[in-house]
Amino acid sequence: MKIPRALNDLIESFQKLPGIGPKTAQRLSYYLLHVPESELENFAQHLTNLKKNTVLCSVCENVSESDPCPICLDPHREKEIILVVEQPLDVLAIERTGKFKGVYHVLHGAISPLDNIGPDEIFIDQLLGRVGKNGVTKLSEIIIATNPTMEGDATAMYLSKKLKAANDKIQVTRLGMGIPTGADLEYADETTLTQAIEGRRVM
Numbered sequence: 469m470k471i472p473r474a475l476n477d478l479i480e481s482f483q484k485l486p487g488i489g490p491k492t493a494q495r496l497s498y499y500l501l502h503v504p505e506s507e508l509e510n511f512a513q514h515l516t517n518l519k520k521n522t523v524l525c526s527v528c529e530n531v532s533e534s535d536p537c538p539i540c541l542d543p544h545r546e547k548e549i550i551l552v553v554e555q556p557l558d559v560l561a562i563e564r565t566g567k568f569k570g571v572y573h574v575l576h577g578a579i580s581p582l583d584n585i586g587p588d589e590i591f592i593d594q595l596l597g598r599v600g601k602n603g604v605t606k607l608s609e610i611i612i613a614t615n616p617t618m619e620g621d622a623t624a625m626y627l628s629k630k631l632k633a634a635n636d637k638i639q640v641t642r643l644g645m646g647i648p649t650g651a652d653l654e655y656a657d658e659t660t661l662t663q664a665i666e667g668r669r670v671m
């Protein structure tokens with residue numbers, strides 16, 4: 469049976485989203501047929517606005533409405549400590565703990581040879597740019613909080629080497645144990661994350 473082109477296009481779009489297979493994509497698309505047109509227009513508008521009304525902060529690369537982002541602009545945040553995460557959602561998870569008073573750097577991914585993601589595909593150069601040359605920096609510590617996965621660990625090792633080469637005055641640490649291996653930071657609860665920050669170890 470041939471399904472209408474408009475439905476088919478929508479199904480294909482849904483299937484591009486993570487965790488959505490063909491069955492779910494079909495179900496969502498047919499479901500939307502029952503939603504009032506005005507609501508659908510709203511939905512479409514939100515999709516259009518997503519990229520149009522957000523920017524990446526030119527300091528930390530986090531998603532923001534303004535550049536620099538509110539965290540980088542906040543005079544109460546300790547600019548000499550940078551916590552490095554894979555994704556913007558990880559920033560939200562750490563912020564929920566209320567325990568971290570430094571600033572962030574978002575890599576937007578992790579090194580993954582299997583997926584053809586090398587150091588140049590994520591925001592590593594931008595981080596090295598913030599570190600500066602030996603001695604000429606106000607930074608005291610970089611906390612690497614990539615996920616405890618194979619990719620996250622590989623990225624942490626790579627970063628540690630590069631950061632130390634760029635500036636040996638800065639202490640490089642990695643989040644402590646507590647987060648289960650293979651898990652994503654964004655799913656860790658606040659207690660676990662707080663313990664992981666407090667139990668960070670020197671790399």
Ligand SMILES: [Zn+2]
Pocket residue numbers: 525526527528529530536537538539540541
């Ligand atoms: Zn920022």
